[in-house]
Amino acid sequence: MKDTSNSMASAANIRVRFAPSPTGVLHIGGIRTALYNYLLAKQQGGTFILRIEDTDQGRYVPGAEAYIAEALQWCGLIPDEGPGFGGEYGPYRQSERKDIYRRYALEMIEKGTAYYAFDTPEALEAQRQADPNFKYGSTVRLSLSNSLTLGKAETDRRIAAGDPWVIRLKVNENETIHIHDLIRGEVNFQTNELDDKVLLKSDGMPTYHLANIVDDHLMKITHVIRGEEWLPSTAHHVLLYRALNWEETMPRFAHLPLIMKPVGSGKLSKRDGAKLGIPVFPLSWQSDKPEDTVVGFREYGFLPEAVVNFLALLGWSPGTEQEIFSMEALSSAFSIEKISKSGARFDFDKAKWFNQQYIMATPNATLARLVRPIVEAHGHKPDAAFLEAFCGLMKERVTVLPEFWENGYYFFEEVRNHDLSGIAKKWKKENRPVFDGLIRSFSAIGYFDAETLKTATDTFMAQNELKPGDVLPALRIALAGTMKGPAVFDMMALLGKTASVTRLNQAFDHFDQTI
């Protein structure tokens, strides 16, 4: 409403929250929301809060909260406050704040900005059946079963009798709600279009709407950065701030564009990952139900820095040509104003590119630590120096971690199968003695490094009037089985003399027999 108020925000007091509900796994869109909140907080020296919105007891999924915490941790988005993270505004789990919400709901009843309603879910469902446009609002509430129509005595009697009830927000007629969204600008709603949202459910739990307003106020949240799916209910939220007399300190809103499916139309959903065989979640999740078991970016072989970088640029642009951002660089470059308005399609190719960039830039020793579990899972226990050198040779030839093994397994065990298509035409049995000579000269090398191997090979080729094309492909196939891979002499140096010579002899025998 007031454009100018934005610049008056006191930088030091910024408090933002990420408020997921533990109803299952949290996909990458949720992580991005957390990221943007985190970036704003870090940039301004503010506070990043994790709040668990577990007010729907029916949808609670055990383990989901731990999943959220671990996912945030993996991405480097550590909350300053939250369940298990400390903070002075707790508890940070809404199920533990039940009484607080109830108190405010009752306060609203007192003030006349809310009322009791006794309509059963079945009765309301019947209304909707009869009229698809049915809306529990100002035009029909006087013909329904609530404290407005029943009167105080009957209302009290019903409550005392134990009839189930809910508390609903009483939306006034003929008002316009102005919202100033930090990303979208002015957004207006007519109250006549709004329904009387349930605030307190019959099980005593608050709905999202009430809980979110009460908590944001009590936790002194200054900026609400959330998905665009919340924009339509924001008018209700403003009404709640008003009803509770908190409008003066109402947080600013920023509604993020949605992340859309990689293919097809609609927003990204759980099923999209499995459908395309790509991760759309930060971490893997096991479930009894196969359809709920998902693969995460972590397990797929992504580095968290790459995922964060990718996500940051999906819906936000720094306005410069820079693409690679560390978390620190992101938080200094970030600004809500530069978040785009329209949905961004999830682009897995770009995610892979970022990962490749980060893998190439990661020191070999660090990569070795990440790759070791993968190699060990295949039954090998290489020493650190070997594994580091291996990572050095392979790192610009992989996009995700498991490819270190998939593309370079032959550094740890025998070549599974030799792709002879590249050398079939050139390999001649009568040349075998010549190649045996090359093996002998390799055997004679004392310091078995790439440089020496190259020199020896060059000399050998000159003596035998051979060209690189006659020799190198044969060596490569013999050693690796494939035409893809690091430079031949680098491979041999890493493999070592014994292994290289043995492998060449065996492979050449194999060539003789097969070709």
Add this chain to the structure above:
RNA sequence: GCUCCUGUGGGCAAACUGGCUAAGCCGCCACUCUUUCAAGGUGGAGAUUGCGGGUUCGAAACCCGUCGGGAGUACCA
């Protein structure tokens, strides 16, 4: 249906308050390096800025209309 949001090459996007041949990145295609693959380098294809009007000397930017996409519409968040 109703309400709200949104629309720049295949994807992500830049172009601040209207002003030079509409950046850049991913992807794609060449070439180049390496007689491998990848990385790197160079170049290329691909956009009458959803469409139609209008305002203006000049519009992707402003106005009107129109079409498309998305979200919300629960005692779910």
